[in-house]
Amino acid sequence: MWENLVGAVALLAQPQVILIALISAVFGMFMGAVPGLTATMGMALLVPFTFFMDQVSVLVAVISMSGMAIFAGDIPGTLVRIPGTPSSAAYVDDAFILTQQGKAARALGLNVVGSALGGLFGALGLMLAAPALARFASRFTSFEYFWLAVLGLSATVAVSQGSVAKNGLSLLIGLFLATIGIDITLGIPRFTFGNVNLLSGISFIPAMVGLFGVSEVIRVTMEEFQGKEAPQIRFGLVEMIRNALDGLRARVRLFIQSGLTGVLVGALPGAGADIAAWVSYGFGKNTAKEPEKFGKGSEEAIISGTSANNAALAGTWIPALVFGIPGDSITAILLGVLMMKGIRPGPGIFENQGNLVYAIYLAFILANLLLIPLGWVATRTGLLMLRVPKRILMPCILLFCIVGAYAINNSMFDVGVMLVMGILGYMLQQLQVPTAPIVLGLILGPLMEQNFMMSVIKTQGSLAMFFTRPISAVLALLCLAAWLYPLYRKRRQARAAAAA
Amino acid sequence: MIPVSRADVVLGLLAILAGAAILPMSLALPSLPQSYAGPSLFPSLIGCLFILAGVVITINGLRAWRAEKAGQGDEASQPRPQFAWRRMIEVLIAVAVFIIVAPRLGFVVGGFVLVAGMLLIRGNRWTTSVAVALILTIIVRWIFVSLLKVPLPVGPWGW
Numbered sequence: 001m002w003e004n005l006v007g008a009v010a011l012l013a014q015p016q017v018i019l020i021a022l023i024s025a026v027f028g029m030f031m032g033a034v035p036g037l038t039a040t041m042g043m044a045l046l047v048p049f050t051f052f053m054d055q056v057s058v059l060v061a062v063i064s065m066s067g068m069a070i071f072a073g074d075i076p077g078t079l080v081r082i083p084g085t086p087s088s089a090a091y092v093d094d095a096f097i098l099t100q101q102g103k104a105a106r107a108l109g110l111n112v113v114g115s116a117l118g119g120l121f122g123a124l125g126l127m128l129a130a131p132a133l134a135r136f137a138s139r140f141t142s143f144e145y146f147w148l149a150v151l152g153l154s155a156t157v158a159v160s161q162g163s164v165a166k167n168g169l170s171l172l173i174g175l176f177l178a179t180i181g182i183d184i185t186l187g188i189p190r191f192t193f194g195n196v197n198l199l200s201g202i203s204f205i206p207a208m209v210g211l212f213g214v215s216e217v218i219r220v221t222m223e224e225f226q227g228k229e230a231p232q233i234r235f236g237l238v239e240m241i242r243n244a245l246d247g248l249r250a251r252v253r254l255f256i257q258s259g260l261t262g263v264l265v266g267a268l269p270g271a272g273a274d275i276a277a278w279v280s281y282g283f284g285k286n287t288a289k290e291p292e293k294f295g296k297g298s299e300e301a302i303i304s305g306t307s308a309n310n311a312a313l314a315g316t317w318i319p320a321l322v323f324g325i326p327g328d329s330i331t332a333i334l335l336g337v338l339m340m341k342g343i344r345p346g347p348g349i350f351e352n353q354g355n356l357v358y359a360i361y362l363a364f365i366l367a368n369l370l371l372i373p374l375g376w377v378a379t380r381t382g383l384l385m386l387r388v389p390k391r392i393l394m395p396c397i398l399l400f401c402i403v404g405a406y407a408i409n410n411s412m413f414d415v416g417v418m419l420v421m422g423i424l425g426y427m428l429q430q431l432q433v434p435t436a437p438i439v440l441g442l443i444l445g446p447l448m449e450q451n452f453m454m455s456v457i458k459t460q461g462s463l464a465m466f467f468t469r470p471i472s473a474v475l476a477l478l479c480l481a482a483w484l485y486p487l488y489r490k491r492r493q494a495r496a497a498a499a500a
Numbered sequence: 501m502i503p504v505s506r507a508d509v510v511l512g513l514l515a516i517l518a519g520a521a522i523l524p525m526s527l528a529l530p531s532l533p534q535s536y537a538g539p540s541l542f543p544s545l546i547g548c549l550f551i552l553a554g555v556v557i558t559i560n561g562l563r564a565w566r567a568e569k570a571g572q573g574d575e576a577s578q579p580r581p582q583f584a585w586r587r588m589i590e591v592l593i594a595v596a597v598f599i600i601v602a603p604r605l606g607f608v609v610g611g612f613v614l615v616a617g618m619l620l621i622r623g624n625r626w627t628t629s630v631a632v633a634l635i636l637t638i639i640v641r642w643i644f645v646s647l648l649k650v651p652l653p654v655g656p657w658g659w
Contacts, residue, residue: 048644048648048650049648051648051650052648052649052650163557163560165553165556165557165560166511166557168549168553169511169515169550169553169554169557172515172546172549172550172553175542175546176518176522176543176546176550179542179543179546183529183539185532185537185538185539186530186532186538186539188529188530188539190526190529190539190543191522191525191543214591214595217591218584218587218588218591219584219587221584391619391622391623391624392619392624392628392632394618394622395594395614395615395618395619395622396615396632396636398591398594398595398614398615398618399611399614399615399636399637399640400640402595402598402611402614403640403644403650403652406652406653407644407650407651407652410651412599412602412603412653415595415598415599416599418595419591419592419595419596419599422591423588423591423592426588427583427588430581430582430583431504431507431508431511431581432504432581433511445542448542449542452537452542453537453538456535456537457532457537461535461536461537
C-alpha cells in the first residue's frame with residue numbers, strides 16, 4: 001500500500017499534471033455553468049485532447065473536469081433558476097428561493113462546500129469499495145461475467161426514470177449497434193452490408209461524440225440569456241467555508257446519507273450524478289427534520305442534492321475500474337479512451353497497476369479540495385458565462401466534435417458515424433427516449449455475447465453452469481430482481497395513487 | 501407536431517419494423533455446428549426484443565391517445581415533441597459539406613466553410629462569422645496538428 005501511495009504521489013506531482021488539472025477544472029466550470037452544456041459533453045470534447053496525454057493526465061483531467069462541472073451547474077441554478085446541468089435540476093427551486101430571500105451567499109457556500117465534501121465522501125467510498133469488490137471479482141469466470149453484463153443491462157433499465165419500454169428500446173439500439181462488424185465466434189461479418197468501414201464495428205468514441213455533443217448542438221436553442229439582472233454577491237473564502245460548515249454541522253446524518261446514496265446510485269450502471277441527485281432529494285425529503293420546506297427554500301434539500309451528485313461521480317468509477325462496466329456516460333467515454341491508452345480495467349489493475357489506482361484515489365481527493373477555492377472564484381464569474389452568445393458558441397463546438405470523431409482513426413467515415421448518431425440521439429431525446437442506455441448497450445453487448453459464447457463452448461452447449469456455480473446463481477437472482485423491480489415500482493405507485 | 505401519445509405510436513411501429521428487418525437477417529447468419537449458439541443467436545434475440553418493445557410502446561401510446569380522446573384536457577394542451585427540423589438539417593448539411601470538402605481541400609478550408617456557414621445561418625453578421633471561423637480553424641489546426649501532433653485532413657497545399 002505505502003509503495004503504491006509513494007508511486008502515486010510521484011505520478012501526480014509533475015508540473016504538467018497539475019497544470020492539466022487546473023485547466024480541466026476551468027474547462028469543467030465553463031461546461032457546467034453554461035446551461036445546455038453538460039459534463040458528459042465536456043468529456044466528449046475532451047477526447048481529442050487526450051490523444052497526447054499520458055495515462056495519469058487523462059485520469060486527472062477527467063476527474064477534475066467532471067467534479068467541477070457538476071458543481072458549477074449549481075451556480076446559474078442558484079442565482080437565476082436555470083440549472084447549468086441536469087444534475088442540478090432537483091434542488092434548483094430551493095436554491096433559487098434562498099437567493100430571493102437574500103441568502104444567495106449562504107446557498108452558494110453550501111453548493112461549493114457541500115459539493116466538495118460530497119466528492120470527498122465519494123472518493124472514500126471508491127477507495128473502500130473498489131479494492132474489496134476487485135478481490136471478490138478476481139474469482140469470476142466467463143459465467144459470472146455474462147451475468148454481470150446482463151445485470152448491468154437490466155439495472156440500466158430498472159433504475160432509470162420514465163417508461164421501461166422506451167429505456168429498453170434505447171438499450172436495444174445500443175445492443176444492435178454493437179453487433180455490427182465481424183462476429184467473435186466465427187468471424188462472420190454481421191450487418192455490414194458490404195461496407196469495409198463497418199467490418200471493425202461502429203467506432204465507439206465517434207458515436208459518443210455524436211450522441212452527447214452533436215445532439216446538443218442541434219437541441220440548444222439560440223435564445224440568448226436575456227440578462228435578468230442577477231444579484232451581485234461578494235463574500236470572502238473563509239467566510240463562505242465557515243458559513244457552509246455551520247449549515248452542514250447540524251445535518252451530518254443527512255450529509256452522510258446523501259453521500260452514501262450518491263455513491264450507490266453512481267455505482268449502478270447507467271445511473272449517474274443526475275439520477276443520484278433526484279434519488280437523494282427524495283430520500284432527504286422522507287427523512288428531513290422539516291420535509292414540508294422541501295421545494296420552498298430548504299437548506300436540507302440543497303445538501304441532499306448537491307453532495308449526492310458529486311459523490312456519485314466517484315461511485316461511477318467503481319464498476320468502471322473493477323469490471324469495465326461504466327457507471328454513467330462520462331465513465332463510458334472514459335473507458336473508450338482508456339482502452340486506447342492501454343489501460344484495461346478489471347480486477348487485475350488493482351494488483352498490476354496499483355500506482356495508477358492510487359493516483360486515481362489521490363486525484364479525486366485533490367480535485368475536490370481544489371474545488372473549494374476554485375468554486376469560490378466560480379461563484380463570482382459563473383454568471384458571466386451565461387452571457388456567452390450561444391449562436392457563436394454552438395458552431396464552434398461542432399468543429400471540436402468533428403476533430404474528436406475524426407482524429408481517433410483518421411477516418412471521415414467516423415465523422416459520418418458521429419453525424420448519424422447525433423441526429424438519432426436528438427430525435428430519441430425529443431421522443432422522451434433516454435440516450436444513456438444506448439451507451440451501456442454498446443459497451444455491455446459485446447461483453448455479454450463474448451462471455452456467453454466462451455461459456456457454452458467450454459460446456460459444449462450446456463447452460464447448467466450458469467445456474468449451478470454459486471456466484472453465478474446469486475448474480476442470476478439479482479438479475480431476476482432487477483427485472484421484477486419495475487413491476488413492483490408500478491404497483492407501489494398505483495397503490496400510492498389509489499390511497500391519495 | 502402531433503401529441504406525444506401519437507408520436508409514441510409511430511415510434512413503437514418503427515421499432516416493430518426495425519425488429520422485423522433485423523430478425524430475418526439474423527436468422528440467416530450461421531450457427532456453430534450442432535449448436536444453437538453462434539453469430540445468429542444474439543442478433544435474433546435483439547430482433548425479437550425490438551418487436552416486443554415496439555408492441556409495448558405502441559399499446560401504451562394508443563392507450564394514452566384514447567384517454568386523451570375520452571376528453572381529459574383539450575387537444576392543444578397535450579405535450580408535443582418538438583423537432584427542430586431546421587437546426588437538424590443545418591447540422592446535417594454543414595457536416596456533410598465538411599466530409600466532402602475537407603479530404604480534398606484540407607481541414608482549414610473545410611473547417612472554415614463549416615463554422616462560417618453555421619454562424620451565418622444562425623444569424624450572426626457576416627463579418628463576425630468570417631472572423632470567428634477563420635481564427636477558430638487556424639487555432640484548432642495549430643493546437644492539434646502543430647502542438648499535439650494529432651493528424652487532421654490535409655489539402656493539396658499542405659494544410
